[in-house]
Amino acid sequence: MRNQILKRGASRRQTASQSDRPSPRKSVTGVSQSKAYSSDKLASYWRHHRASCLDSLARLLAEPLQSLMTVLVVAIALALPVILLLGISNLQSLSGRMEASPKISLYLNVRARDQAVEQLRDRLSGLPDVERVEFISAQQALEDFQRSSGLGDVLASLSGNPLPAVLVVTPASVALDSVALSRLKTEFEQEAIVDSVNLDMDWVQRLQQIMLLSRKLALALAILLGLGVLLVLGNTIRLAIENRRSEIVVIKLVGATNGFVRRPFLYTGGWYGCLGGALAVVLVYLGYLFVQPAVLKLSLLYQSEFVLQGLGLYGAFKLLLIGAVLGLLGAWLAVWRHLAQIEPE
Amino acid sequence: MIKFSQVNKRYPNGQEALSGLSFDIADGEMVFLTGRSGAGKSTLMKLIMLMERATSGQVFVDGQNLNRMPGRSVPFHRRQVGVVFQDHQLLFDRSVYENVALPLQIAGFQLKEIGRKVRAALDKVGLLGKEKHNPIALSGGEQQRVGIARAVVNKPPLLLADEPTGNLDPELSAEIMQLFQQFNAVGVTILIASHDLSIVKRMQQRVLGLAGGQLVHDGLL
Numbered sequence: 001m002r003n004q005i006l007k008r009g010a011s012r013r014q015t016a017s018q019s020d021r022p023s024p025r026k027s028v029t030g031v032s033q034s035k036a037y038s039s040d041k042l043a044s045y046w047r048h049h050r051a052s053c054l055d056s057l058a059r060l061l062a063e064p065l066q067s068l069m070t071v072l073v074v075a076i077a078l079a080l081p082v083i084l085l086l087g088i089s090n091l092q093s094l095s096g097r098m099e100a101s102p103k104i105s106l107y108l109n110v111r112a113r114d115q116a117v118e119q120l121r122d123r124l125s126g127l128p129d130v131e132r133v134e135f136i137s138a139q140q141a142l143e144d145f146q147r148s149s150g151l152g153d154v155l156a157s158l159s160g161n162p163l164p165a166v167l168v169v170t171p172a173s174v175a176l177d178s179v180a181l182s183r184l185k186t187e188f189e190q191e192a193i194v195d196s197v198n199l200d201m202d203w204v205q206r207l208q209q210i211m212l213l214s215r216k217l218a219l220a221l222a223i224l225l226g227l228g229v230l231l232v233l234g235n236t237i238r239l240a241i242e243n244r245r246s247e248i249v250v251i252k253l254v255g256a257t258n259g260f261v262r263r264p265f266l267y268t269g270g271w272y273g274c275l276g277g278a279l280a281v282v283l284v285y286l287g288y289l290f291v292q293p294a295v296l297k298l299s300l301l302y303q304s305e306f307v308l309q310g311l312g313l314y315g316a317f318k319l320l321l322i323g324a325v326l327g328l329l330g331a332w333l334a335v336w337r338h339l340a341q342i343e344p345e
Numbered sequence: 346m347i348k349f350s351q352v353n354k355r356y357p358n359g360q361e362a363l364s365g366l367s368f369d370i371a372d373g374e375m376v377f378l379t380g381r382s383g384a385g386k387s388t389l390m391k392l393i394m395l396m397e398r399a400t401s402g403q404v405f406v407d408g409q410n411l412n413r414m415p416g417r418s419v420p421f422h423r424r425q426v427g428v429v430f431q432d433h434q435l436l437f438d439r440s441v442y443e444n445v446a447l448p449l450q451i452a453g454f455q456l457k458e459i460g461r462k463v464r465a466a467l468d469k470v471g472l473l474g475k476e477k478h479n480p481i482a483l484s485g486g487e488q489q490r491v492g493i494a495r496a497v498v499n500k501p502p503l504l505l506a507d508e509p510t511g512n513l514d515p516e517l518s519a520e521i522m523q524l525f526q527q528f529n530a531v532g533v534t535i536l537i538a539s540h541d542l543s544i545v546k547r548m549q550q551r552v553l554g555l556a557g558g559q560l561v562h563d564g565l566l
Contacts, residue, residue, distance in 0.1 A: 041453035048450070250434050253394070254448040254495070255424035257417075344396050 048263060056267040070236050074276025077229045078323055079283040081222030082311070086284070088214050090309050104185060105198040106167040112193035120191060121167060129184055132170040138163050164195060226326060233272050233330030237265050241338050249344045261339060266331045273327015277320040284311050346372045346503055346534040347393060352402035354388050362388040363558040370536065375529040377545045378538040380555035386538040389555070390507050394426060395419045407502065424452055427496030431508035433488050435480040441467070441491050442476040448499045466498040470524060486517035493524060504528060506537040510544065518544055542566070
């Protein structure tokens with residue numbers, strides 16, 4: 001038993017040293033088998049990478065229509081979620097700039113003295129999170145209410161003014177998220193002359209929830225479409241493997257390693273993914289060009305400085321990379337499933 | 346070079362292809378393998394090429410126990426065995442030169458060396474002028490010689506041939522056999538499976554006769 005293990009170890013060492021032995025191997029009979037030097041092997045390894053890379057591209061271009069179909073499928077599947085996500089993040093940045101940003105109303109105690117109100121107003125204006133503070137006196141509030149509600153007669157019959165004076169705080173744009181707003185609200189509630197604070201945050205929260213939800217939906221869609229890309233490319237590569245069955249059998253017979261056999265197919269998948277990603281970038285850009293004039297007109301109408309965000313160079317690069325990775329993965333799946341089944345007979 | 350000891354091979358469908366087969370082939374020998382179709386000739390070749398593995402018993406090639414060879418070593422084993430097929434297994438989407446160069450590309454030789462070795466091999470089989478042709482444009486005998494050039498281009502110590510003259514007329518067959526003799530003369534161990542007894546007799550070499558998966562003859566015919 002131990003002897004066997006020793007022998008096995010020895011034979012393994014032998015094969016190992018044979019495969020990277022730099023000098024030609026001499027057999028007992030004097031036949032010297034040709035052996036490639038390891039430096040040549042490395043050079044040849046890279047040469048085969050380059051050859052596989054170019055050859056798989058050439059094969060793609062040899063059947064342009066069929067390849068275009070596959071690339072188009074990949075491109076559409078990649079572009080769709082990207083366009084959705086871009087739209088959502090544009091909406092998000094737009095909502096951040098909206099004029100109707102939330103206002104915080106501070107209802108003041110009726111007995112608060114004018115001087116204290118003046119002091120509070122000045123202090124709040126000095127806060128970094130506050131853009132503007134507006135004072136509405138009790139009298140003014142009553143007049144506004146009479147005008148807008150149409151209940152002027154009823155109000156006139158009251159003995160006094162039931163409405164408190166109000167300080168309306170417009171938060172600075174840095175404090176526009178819900179956390180900062182609630183923090184401001186609790187801060188204002190600490191003030192001695194403030195009776196109650198009203199923050200109309202519902203719409204901010206709702207908008208944020210909707211954005212979050214649509215972002216999640218877009219991501220789920222992206223994952224599903226990504227899976228679709230994997231399957232489409234897997235099938236394409238499977239067909240390519242089927243088409244080259246006899247070649248695979250022959251090169252396996254003359255001693256090709258699995259890596260050698262796999263390489264051209266992995267490159268084919270990589271090319272499909274890369275080209276699909278590139279076309280997806282083009283599609284997204286076309287969509288941008290299509291929508292951009294309308295957005296520009298709209299933002300001019302609103303006198304806003306809103307500019308539509310595109311994919312950007314970094315985004316384009318990422319999309320290309322995602323395409324390439326999906327292509328490689330799809331090819332791996334196909335190669336792993338189908339190449340092992342092709343054995344010489 | 347080749348040693349079979351008590352080798353059995355049963356296929357998953359229950360067919361017993363080889364049973365209790367034992368023989369030795371020394372370095373530099375030239376041996377013929379005969380028997381009717383179904384006698385186990387092809388299975389024996391497949392075991393040596395590791396296209397199949399023995400159900401029981403031991404197969405040694407060049408001192409290595411093939412039963413113990415892990416899958417990842419199989420390609421490197423195959424590089425030491427040249428094989429000639431009856432249907433020559435050439436690729437018709439590339440030239441004669443590229444067909445012969447295939448084993449060298451796989452083994453990782455330099456381009457310059459590949460060129461030198463391929464031309465030497467084609468010269469030996471007398472096809473130097475046709476390196477740029479597509480093998481489909483060649484005659485049956487020429488195609489077989491391209492197959493032989495591909496099998497020997499890497500100078501393997503062992504050469505297997507499965508019915509190499511199966512589709513050829515007697516004259517061409519004799520030429521092919523001469524080629525094998527020349528390789529044998531420089532020390533290559535050769536095992537040729539053939540059911541063409543007239544040719545086998547004429548070659549005056551050791552013959553292994555198989556019937557029903559068992560060795561029934563060993564020696565001159």
